[in-house]
Amino acid sequence: MRLTTLFLLALISSGLQAQEKPIWDVLITDAQIFTGSETLVRTDIAVHNGTIVAIGPELDRQQRANQMIDGTGKTLIPGxxxxxxxxxxxxxxxxxxxxxxxxxxxxxxxxxxxxxxxxxxxxxxxxxxxxxxxxxxxxxxxxxxxxxxxxxxxxxxxxxxxxxxxxxxxxxxxxxxxxxxxxxxxxxxxxxxxxxxxxxxxxxxxxxxxxxxxxxxxxxxxxxxxxxxxxxxxxxxxxxxxxxxxxxxxxxxxxxxxxxxxxxxxxxxxxxxxxxxxxxxxxxxxxxxxxxxxxxxxxxxxxxxxxxxxxxxxxxxxxxxxxxxxxxxxxxxxxxxxxFELPGQHRLEVGSPASFILLPGNPLQDLGILYDLEQVWQDGNLIFDSSKP
Ligand SMILES: [Zn+2]
Structure with missing residues (x-):
């Protein structure tokens, strides 16, 4: 392959990479969300740099996240x-x-x-x-x-x-x-x-x-x-x-x-x-x-x-x-x-720390589901995952 072709390919791929750079770290889709005060059904939540950056029904899925989690049938509650x-x-x-x-x-x-x-x-x-x-x-x-x-x-x-x-x-x-x-x-x-x-x-x-x-x-x-x-x-x-x-x-x-x-x-x-x-x-x-x-x-x-x-x-x-x-x-x-005067904490709102629990069902129907928690996130970090021993 000629050098100019290689150079062109390199240019194209770096251009693609720049375009595809994820804008969110994590996107959880279609979950029930208990915000700390109210319950939202089928809602998406996006996390970046340890913070909740967007919450809403059907956030733009074309926006790329490093990690996507299907929250269908699951509930997110604050830490x-x-x-x-x-x-x-x-x-x-x-x-x-x-x-x-x-x-x-x-x-x-x-x-x-x-x-x-x-x-x-x-x-x-x-x-x-x-x-x-x-x-x-x-x-x-x-x-x-x-x-x-x-x-x-x-x-x-x-x-x-x-x-x-x-x-x-x-x-x-x-x-x-x-x-x-x-x-x-x-x-x-x-x-x-x-x-x-x-x-x-x-x-x-x-x-x-x-x-x-x-x-x-x-x-x-x-x-x-x-x-x-x-x-x-x-x-x-x-x-x-x-x-x-x-x-x-x-x-x-x-x-x-x-x-x-x-x-x-x-x-x-x-x-x-x-x-x-x-x-x-x-x-x-x-x-x-x-x-x-x-x-x-x-x-x-x-x-x-x-x-x-x-x-x-x-x-x-x-x-x-x-x-x-x-x-x-x-x-x-x-x-x-x-x-206890901790504004913005222990709630799921835009601007709050990405600290939450992912549950496999609906705690509003059965609090016992807490014992089956799937994941715990703290400041955007996954600190517990039940699927990993
Ligand atoms: Zn005591």
Whole structure:
């Protein structure tokens, strides 16, 4: 072949290559998409450079993507959030991510954990770590019994100083531990904590185990409760107080509380009056019905609950509490991200991170399909694929 011909062929092929350069990394076609707040049927979604760049019915298929996935009969949902965990190791963050739980909110840890684990937030294959650092408690109070040093509110550290110390450590929100089984914070101290947190632009959330404490904290402006109580049910008057706080959320940790109730029964422990599991679920439904956002959290590693798949069980319990399935999923995705101030995250919108789960069926009909998840994508990277061992 003559040199000029070769030169011409080279020119043509390089021209073709330039023309065929894919404009998207991934295009998923004809999937049902739960965006975090609404459900779109037969929709395409395009991903480029780790970001969702287009969503719509029949995106231009002539535009080339490096990878095409047929989403027919499948559902895409945003990466989940577990809004009540205790994460000690990076392996916990990996276990979460593999199960599609791409964000966790630690509810009582340490300054060391905040510094160490938040370093993994830029790593692929690890759930994003958000944290309270040490929860606010008093000497010998709840949270001090686990063998890790806990800075307490005492004669050497005021409630205000405690909050400012946590903020200086880089926490994302403040956790209050109100637990009358042990010495505990007074409501006056709690007022100062909430006020100082708010003055500094962070939210304050609380552990409670008693209905009266939940009601009192709702009155005092807490942003969220991260357990539901199990001693009794709300009176109608108490429920009215929650109805006036429709900006508030609760992470009821239904799975944890049920395991706790079982444990108390087995051990024949006297915790005073306790409600049963059915009543517990009803209580969650009552809060939902008056406008409290119910978020998903499981409190691992308590009762050997894991950082990953056990969140699916929590979602099933929330559905059993009477919450519509799309709102259960919203409480594990967009609503959680809103309350924990992560704009654009845990939702499927143009401009959001390409972090999602591909399911082989419809979770709105059967949440159990979560256990069969096919793929998990994080920032445009495939981090779990069930077809690959
Ligand atoms: Zn906890």
């Amino acid at each position: 989940l959030m577990n809004t009540h965990v205790h994460t000690w190791f990076p392996a916990h963050l990996q276990q979460a991510a593999k199960a599609g739980v791409l964000g966790v909110c630690d509810m009582h840890g340490s300054a060391f954990a905040v510094q160490w684990l938040s370093q993994f937030n830029d790593s692929i294959g690890y759930a994003d770590y958000h944290a309270a650092g040490s929860g606010a408690t008093v000497p010998k109070g709840h949270g001090t019994q686990f063998g890790i040093p806990v800075p307490t509110i005492d004669s050497t550290r005021s409630a205000r100083e405690f909050v400012l110390e946590r903020i200086a450590e880089g926490v994302d929100y403040i956790k209050i531990l109100r637990e009358p089984m042990r010495p505990t914070l007074t409501f006056e101290q709690i007022d100062t904590i909430i006020q100082t947190a708010h003055e500094n632009g962070v939210k304050a959330v609380a552990h409670v185990s008693r209905c009266g404490d939940g009601v009192e904290l709702a009155k005092r402006g807490i942003d969220g409760l991260v357990h539901i109580w199990f001693d009794r049910t709300m009176t109608e008057e108490e429920l009215e107080i929650f109805a006036t706080r429709d900006d508030m959320f609760i992470v009821p940790t239904a799975l944890t509380n049920m395991k706790l109730l079982e444990f108390l029964k087995e051990q024949d422990r006297d915790m005073g009056s306790v409600i049963d599991s059915t009543t517990l679920l009803k209580e969650i439904g009552r809060l939902y019905d008056v406008g409290i956002d119910v978020l998903a959290g499981t409190d691992p590693p308590n009762f050997n609950i894991n950082h990953g798949t056990d969140l699916y069980e929590e979602l099933r319990l929330l559905a059993a509490a009477g919450i519509p399935v799309d709102d259960c999923l919203a409480g594990a995705t967009a609503k959680s991200a809103d309350h």
